[in-house]
Amino acid sequence: xxxxxxxxxxxxxxxxxxQWSAPVLVCAIALAAQPAWSxxxxxxxxxxxxxxxxxxxxxxxxxNPDAPKGGRIRLPGIGxxxxxxxxxxxxxxxxxxxxxxxxxxxxxxxxMRKSDDELASYYAWLAESVVVADDYSWVTYKLRxxxxxxxxxxxxxxxxxxxxxxxxxxGSPEWRMSYKDxxxxxxxxxxxxxxxxxxxxxxxxxxxxxTATFAPIPKHFWETRAFEETSLEPPLGxxxxxxxxxxxxxxxxxxxxxxxxxxxxxxxxxxxxxxEVEIMWFFDKRVMLQALRAGVFDYWFxxxxxxxxxxxxxxxxxxxxxxxxxYRMGFAYGMHFGVVLNTRRPPLDDIRVRExxxxxxxxxxxxxxxxxxxxxxxxxxxxxxxLQAFGLPSDEEIALLENYRGxxxxxxxxxxxxxxxxDSFGRNRETLLRANALLEEAGYxxxxxxxxxxxxxxxxxxxxVVTSHEHERMLTPFVENLARLGIDAQLRRIESNAMTNRLRxxxxxxTVRKVYTWKVPFPTRMREMFxxxxxxxxxxxxxxxxxxRVVDSLVETVTKARSEKLMNIAGRALDRVLLHNFYVIxxxxxxxxxxxYWDRFGHPPLGVPHMNWQGIPYLWWFDEEKSARVDAGIAxxxxx
Numbered sequence: 001x002x003x004x005x006x007x008x009x010x011x012x013x014x015x016x017x018x019q020w021s022a023p024v025l026v027c028a029i030a031l032a033a034q035p036a037w038s039x040x041x042x043x044x045x046x047x048x049x050x051x052x053x054x055x056x057x058x059x060x061x062x063x064n065p066d067a068p069k070g071g072r073i074r075l076p077g078i079g080x081x082x083x084x085x086x087x088x089x090x091x092x093x094x095x096x097x098x099x100x101x102x103x104x105x106x107x108x109x110x111x112m113r114k115s116d117d118e119l120a121s122y123y124a125w126l127a128e129s130v131v132v133a134d135d136y137s138w139v140t141y142k143l144r145x146x147x148x149x150x151x152x153x154x155x156x157x158x159x160x161x162x163x164x165x166x167x168x169x170x171g172s173p174e175w176r177m178s179y180k181d182x183x184x185x186x187x188x189x190x191x192x193x194x195x196x197x198x199x200x201x202x203x204x205x206x207x208x209x210x211t212a213t214f215a216p217i218p219k220h221f222w223e224t225r226a227f228e229e230t231s232l233e234p235p236l237g238x239x240x241x242x243x244x245x246x247x248x249x250x251x252x253x254x255x256x257x258x259x260x261x262x263x264x265x266x267x268x269x270x271x272x273x274x275x276e277v278e279i280m281w282f283f284d285k286r287v288m289l290q291a292l293r294a295g296v297f298d299y300w301f302x303x304x305x306x307x308x309x310x311x312x313x314x315x316x317x318x319x320x321x322x323x324x325x326x327y328r329m330g331f332a333y334g335m336h337f338g339v340v341l342n343t344r345r346p347p348l349d350d351i352r353v354r355e356x357x358x359x360x361x362x363x364x365x366x367x368x369x370x371x372x373x374x375x376x377x378x379x380x381x382x383x384x385x386x387l388q389a390f391g392l393p394s395d396e397e398i399a400l401l402e403n404y405r406g407x408x409x410x411x412x413x414x415x416x417x418x419x420x421x422x423d424s425f426g427r428n429r430e431t432l433l434r435a436n437a438l439l440e441e442a443g444y445x446x447x448x449x450x451x452x453x454x455x456x457x458x459x460x461x462x463x464x465v466v467t468s469h470e471h472e473r474m475l476t477p478f479v480e481n482l483a484r485l486g487i488d489a490q491l492r493r494i495e496s497n498a499m500t501n502r503l504r505x506x507x508x509x510x511t512v513r514k515v516y517t518w519k520v521p522f523p524t525r526m527r528e529m530f531x532x533x534x535x536x537x538x539x540x541x542x543x544x545x546x547x548x549r550v551v552d553s554l555v556e557t558v559t560k561a562r563s564e565k566l567m568n569i570a571g572r573a574l575d576r577v578l579l580h581n582f583y584v585i586x587x588x589x590x591x592x593x594x595x596x597y598w599d600r601f602g603h604p605p606l607g608v609p610h611m612n613w614q615g616i617p618y619l620w621w622f623d624e625e626k627s628a629r630v631d632a633g634i635a636x637x638x639x640x
Contacts, residue, residue, distance in 0.1 A: 063270030071622020107237030305374030335515035375588030387571025451486030
């Protein structure tokens with residue numbers, strides 16, 4: 001581009017700033033670019049650009065088609081579970097049951113699965129093909145005719161229709177919300193059906209993508225059971241695994257289905273290699289780590305830098321039986337961990353109080369003392385993605401943000417994105433002084449060594465509620481810092497079930513949570529986390545109680561963007577507004593993804609650009625020779 005020339009993106013944004021209102025701006029960004037979709041059957045969907053893999057490819061590049069089948073892998077969970085029904089509005093569901101959580105369901109197949117070496121591409125799985133309307137008003141899927149449930153009965157269009165209607169009418173609020181933009185489902189023929197989107201829903205590729213993870217359930221199984229109630233009966237599925245054993249609250253064993261209907265799919269090559277995937281729960285991570293070192297289970301994804309640095313120097317590791325590996329994955333971190341401030345409750349509804357609390361948190365000290373300098377500050381809600389803002393806003397970001405000037409803190413335009421750095425070896429005196437000034441500005445002064453409101457005399461009190469030992473340790477010096485400011489700060493550690501119920505009702509002042517946002521954010525998830533319609537709806541992840549019309553508008557701008565570049569510009573603008581409103585006190589994210597495991601397994605190449613995640617357990621495989629060596633080594637260690 002010649003010097004002084006204006007990019008197409010900049011031209012659109014400058015025109016919108018000068019001529020259009022914010023709602024029109026949303027439409028302009030939405031229509032600036034179109035994905036290469038049309039009304040013809042396809043084997044997959046790509047959010048931006050073309051699919052990497054054709055319909056006849058032998059396998060995904062990152063999967064090992066020659067991986068042996070067999071063996072087992074034992075994985076841990078923290079806490080407990082009392083439910084195997086992911087559609088119930090209560091209970092604590094076991095891992096890898098729900099199609100909506102984490103890696104999805106081990107026992108239920110979705111219509112499409114996401115590839116792991118593309119930004120946002122999905123390939124037909126339970127569906128054979130997909131057709132998308134040019135205006136995104138509908139999407140049609142054709143089921144594979146050879147798919148069947150674990151009891152041998154075929155997966156039918158009746159199962160699809162019944163699942164959708166039942167979730168919409170009887171599912172938990174979270175499930176109903178996830179499909180709120182789908183107004184109806186229509187049967188086309190014996191194997192095809194169409195999701196029709198409401199007139200009010202924004203017609204974007206993301207709206208279509210959200211249907212890709214839809215996983216039907218068997219009508220003949222569920223129509224005789226209490227759909228809304230918790231249950232420990234293993235549900236019937238159609239996936240690569242079935243539940244073979246349940247020890248309530250402690251263990252679930254997934255067994256590989258030998259005659260799995262999808263075993264010969266080209267996109268399934270190299271997947272589902274273990275005969276058994278066993279998940280066992282521990283109430284306390286300290287106990288869990290002891291069990292790991294004793295060989296009770298095999299693998300742990302370590303996110304605590306202190307434990308990574310100190311907890312694994314034991315004889316099994318020194319003898320080469322136990323491995324520690326770090327990879328930089330392509331997966332985005334989001335906010336990773338942060339202290340969420342519940343703005344529904346005073347005094348946290350005052351932005352000055354929230355900023356003061358943020359300034360009082362000495363991340364640099366905690367990083368040195370607790371995390372062994374293994375963390376990087378989360379100066380973004382979109383860490384390691386194109387939506388992450390840096391430094392001062394670009395001209396393109398300003399062109400978008402100008403529509404909201406006066407509705408957002410002026411620091412959005414003038415302040416850097418990075419939080420101030422503290423002395424990692426001393427007290428954060430300078431930031432505490434700034435925090436004190438903000439609290440006084442908010443009407444809270446020191447009286448008899450306590451921070452009280454000048455008018456009401458009410459003390460400034462905040463309770464931090466956590467479930468893990470690590471978060472308790474992380475917040476203890478922070479609470480002490482707040483005491484120096486005269487704040488009545490309390491730290492309570494509670495068990496996981498109590499925390500689940502508190503989160504559902506937003507019954508807390510502050511807590512530590514992860515805020516996932518992904519490289520291409522899901523509209524439903526973004527709205528549930530950040531927008532005002534979800535402030536008072538129970539069970540939603542808008543834990544901070546964000547009720548901000550500018551955030552609402554920018555979220556819509558991100559979800560409507562039809563090119564990666566426009567999505568990233570809007571995302572960076574949103575990032576600035578969220579950060580400068582101090583809804584979350586950012587902690588840090590690791591320099592890489594840490595995994596520790598007994599050396600029983602093989603795995604595909606990990607890290608950027610190979611994969612976005614570590615591939616456990618779907619892509620790993622059992623190595624008999626390695627495992628025999630580990631077993632012999634553990635036995636020798638026990639004898640000594």
